[in-house]
Amino acid sequence: MYGDPALAKLTDRIADGGVVILSGAGLSTESGIPDYRGETGRRRRAEPMTYQTFIGSVAARRRYWARSHLGWRHVARAAPNAGHRAVTELQRRGLISGIITQNVDGLHQAAGAQDVIELHGSLDRVTCLACGRRSSRALLDQRLREANPRWDAQDAAINPDGDAVLADDQVEAFHLVDCRDCGGVLKPDVIFFGENVPRPRVEECYALTERAGTLLILGSSLTVMSGYRFVRHAAEHAVPVAIVNQGSTRGDAHAVLTLDTPLGSTLTALTALTARTSAIDP
Structure with missing residues (x-):
């Protein structure tokens, strides 16, 4: 995995900072929470x-x-998995400027992430x-x-x-x-299907996306417009989009790179590689 050219390119983008995360259900499947459309959803x-x-x-x-x-x-x-912990670590290092999640499980926060925008609310x-x-x-x-x-x-x-x-x-x-x-x-x-996300919340996500150095999609097929609109918004504002997901996504055509790999191991490797990059190029 460490020799994967796509992972190396993603590492460089993450190391530049200003990353905004958009996470979906695929990030939580390794915590035992099934999704609708990914590998467990099928x-x-x-x-x-x-x-x-x-x-x-x-x-x-x-x-x-x-x-x-x-x-x-x-x-x-359910407990946070390696993917959630990796996101928290990258945020702790100052490389992530915002986290938007489509998930309603609270696992980002349970892993210690701060200022998470819960696009679809929370089950708790x-x-x-x-x-x-x-x-x-x-x-x-x-x-x-x-x-x-x-x-x-x-x-x-x-x-x-x-x-x-x-x-x-x-x-x-x-x-x-x-x-x-x-x-x-x-x-x-x-937010149930057929219900609208409150407009102020959407506008906050749009603004965050516009300021991003990279919009990084984690574990979302982007089938639903609720998340896909931020990929389109990023593309309209020349913000690079990177996607880590198991399976193809609706946003692949807008992405500068995609990785079809398990989230936990990939994000753990990414965290280690960005640490090495920082040590080499302080």
Whole structure:
């Protein structure tokens, strides 16, 4: 791996600093969290919850929260992997000027990264659709346990974003809870498919992208416009784009280099190589 010419070129770009990271689900698969479209995603048939379905049906919300109540425990137990730790180390050295993540698992922060923009929100927060109050997922987990003392669903297959596979009778036996303040509908503080990322958050990401020395994509197929737009924005502003992902991506045509390799080992090697570069050329 250390002799890979593409890795050497990426090392030079990282060593120049000013790197903005855009990370996707592929960065977290080595932590045991599956993705929708990468190598793990191709082995399942997960259909993500849409915003319209969630708000339009009590049955849909029951299904979501029952599955998520069980699956979230899997996400909450996940630990940062070598890729997350490498990103944190590069940020510590001052080579990374910003981190945008499409992930909702909080693993960048768990690895010690600072000032992470969570493009799609985070599973560890809950919001009320009526009054807007935010609360912790841990508190909701406690309330749901109290509301379902005899619910005996067992760990099953875990789909992306902490969505567990449950039988219909297990879902139907699950009891929901509402907002403690106003009785409104509770929703995870994440952006569902069909829902828009808040405009100020998007503008912050655009501005960060424009100032980047390199936009580095980590573990994203860029299939969804939510992330792909920043690659297009970088290209429009002559900001070089580099991609490390297992499999091709929608943004490959905009990239100055691509690496189709596992994230953890590649980023670990990149961290070691940039350290050597700094030592040779202080």
